[in-house]
Amino acid sequence: MSQTILDEPEVRFPLRLGVENRRIRSLFHTATRQQWDPATDIDWDQLHPEQYDERHLQAARMYWSRRAWGEYGAISESPALQIRFCREHCVPDMALFFSIRSQEEARHAEVCYRMAEALGGYYEEPEVTAYQGSVATHGIRKMALDPDISLEGTIAALVCAAEEIAFDVFRHLIEITPNPVARQVAKMVLRDEVRHCAFGWAFLEQRMPQLSDAERARVRDAVITMIERVELNGYHSAWLAPDSPASRIEVEVDRLTWEAGLGATTEELEKPIFLESIRTMRQRMKDAWGLDIPLFTHPKFASPF
Numbered sequence: 304m305s306q307t308i309l310d311e312p313e314v315r316f317p318l319r320l321g322v323e324n325r326r327i328r329s330l331f332h333t334a335t336r337q338q339w340d341p342a343t344d345i346d347w348d349q350l351h352p353e354q355y356d357e358r359h360l361q362a363a364r365m366y367w368s369r370r371a372w373g374e375y376g377a378i379s380e381s382p383a384l385q386i387r388f389c390r391e392h393c394v395p396d397m398a399l400f401f402s403i404r405s406q407e408e409a410r411h412a413e414v415c416y417r418m419a420e421a422l423g424g425y426y427e428e429p430e431v432t433a434y435q436g437s438v439a440t441h442g443i444r445k446m447a448l449d450p451d452i453s454l455e456g457t458i459a460a461l462v463c464a465a466e467e468i469a470f471d472v473f474r475h476l477i478e479i480t481p482n483p484v485a486r487q488v489a490k491m492v493l494r495d496e497v498r499h500c501a502f503g504w505a506f507l508e509q510r511m512p513q514l515s516d517a518e519r520a521r522v523r524d525a526v527i528t529m530i531e532r533v534e535l536n537g538y539h540s541a542w543l544a545p546d547s548p549a550s551r552i553e554v555e556v557d558r559l560t561w562e563a564g565l566g567a568t569t570e571e572l573e574k575p576i577f578l579e580s581i582r583t584m585r586q587r588m589k590d591a592w593g594l595d596i597p598l599f600t601h602p603k604f605a606s607p608f
């Protein structure tokens with residue numbers, strides 16, 4: 304049977320609580336000041352669902368439900384990482400920050416759920432169960448508890464790659480979404496996500512200089528795996544998922560939601576955002592950590608990117 308970090312005896316003391324990563328500690332303090340309430344901080348009466356026909360409403364309900372499922376994934380991964388931070392005696396600032404990060408992901412799930420409800424009703428599962436492979440998990444929860452997988456690699460992949468891509472797409476949604484409520488939801492989520500991303504870079508800035516070449520290579524591998532197996536498999540963007548009846552339904556859901564102006568984007572609009580996101584990430588990993596992230600390929604792109 305495979306071992307997890309929970310099988311190891313817990314050694315809590317000495318318990319350090321002083322500031323050991325100033326940047327992460329300040330993200331924690333900012334987060335505590337920036338709390339918001341999905342019930343009262345969104346102008347729900349500006350949504351006007353009566354302006355939309357049934358077809359578009361149904362698509363938007365599915366779209367926002369899917370967003371809620373994605374955020375729900377973070378609700379389970381976040382505490383798993385929290386346990387890992389405590390077990391590995393990471394700098395205490397990380398555990399403090401992540402307690403708020405879990406709350407923020409819960410808030411994101413709630414706001415997306417409320418959005419789906421306001422549009423006519425939340426869906427509890429994908430229309431075609433086959434699509435769960437792409438949307439349901441990126442495997443972080445399991446990785447977080449696996450002592451053989453490095454924490455640095457996990458954070459680099461989850462935060463500095465995946466969350467950064469999600470951040471760029473959210474910023475793009477704010478620019479293109481006409482419905483004021485859909486835009487406001489995206490804005491509020493983005494306000495939290497900026498800190499989630501900053502956390503990853505702040506952690507690795509401190510850790511990378513302490514790693515051996517072999518450990519650094521594992522960080523690089525983790526990032527590549529996240530891009531190739533998760534992002535390019537359609538985790539955030541349905542049009543990147545392997546072509547199947549299930550993924551075609553999701554792409555159509557996105558298209559209709561975008562057409563209604565209720566959130567979502569299309570392959571055509573998102574492609575340049577995605578490419579830029581990968582380029583920026585590669586450059587930053589090179590500049591900050593000295594890692595060379597290779598070019599990627601995908602049937603939707605004519606050349607390696």
Ligand SMILES: [Fe+2]
Nearest residue numbers: 374377408411
């Ligand atoms: Fe989130």
Ligand SMILES: [Fe+2]
Nearest residue numbers: 377466496499
């Ligand atoms: Fe996040």
